[in-house]
Amino acid sequence: MENLLQVGVITQTHGIKGEVKVFPTTDDVKRFKKLKHVLLDTGNENIELEIEGVKFFKQYVILKFKGIDNINDVEKYKGKSLLVTRENAVKLKKNEYFIADMIGMKVVTDEEKDFGILKEVMQTGANDVYVVETIDGKEVLLPAIKQCILEVDIENHLMKVHIMKGLIDE
The missing domain is CATH 2.40.30.60 (RimM)
Structure with missing residues (x-):
């Protein structure tokens, strides 16, 4: 970190x-x-x-x-x-993370399949959007909502996601 x-x-x-x-x-x-x-x-x-x-x-x-x-x-x-x-950073609330701690994080699906690497966090008005470079080199945008982002494990540098229908080309 x-x-x-x-x-x-x-x-x-x-x-x-x-x-x-x-x-x-x-x-x-x-x-x-x-x-x-x-x-x-x-x-x-x-x-x-x-x-x-x-x-x-x-x-x-x-x-x-x-x-x-x-x-x-x-x-x-x-x-x-x-x-x-x-030590001088703002105190985080539950389920809040520093972007610097998330970049480069391995992303896996809820089916335990490797999906890619978190490359960027875009801060929009409603919710953040995670830019993931998939294992086949494509860029996928995932909304940072609880239906899509299931788990963020800062210590193990791992994010578990649910890929909602329509987010990626099948």
């Missing part, structure tokens, strides 16, 4: 005093109000940054980091990910 989880991506600078505009990749954008630190993935290393200020603008979060007071100091971090440790 991943120990670091992405909570956002710096999209651009905001103003000239070192603030950045962040596209949140978390379900709960208000969590930034409670965060004290984030890790900035520079590509070479992770730098711990202390959050000094948080504002919200449209679908973005505006962050100010302690000790970064100039646009030139943050310009180089555009496009970089902001991470938190698993």
Whole structure:
């Protein structure tokens, strides 16, 4: 399991005093109000940054980091990910999982047949949709509903599914 989880991506600078505009990749954008630190993935290393200020603008979060007071100091971090440790991640409810823990998961049918590998989770309005690459190389979209997703076993990296009629070409 991943120990670091992405909570956002710096999209651009905001103003000239070192603030950045962040596209949140978390379900709960208000969590930034409670965060004290984030890790900035520079590509070479992770730098711990202390959050000094948080504002919200449209679908973005505006962050100010302690000790970064100039646009030139943050310009180089555009496009970089902001991470938190698993200990600082939001607490999950029953039957909720971190997407990072699910990607690459083996998918089997309720008849115990190998079906494929979970490649992506698309977050739509109603329910998530799981993108599975089947063992014959095709891509199948499975709705994340209890009639279709029967079991998710994070520890064994395994998902059991029921293939509903009409989801795949027979």
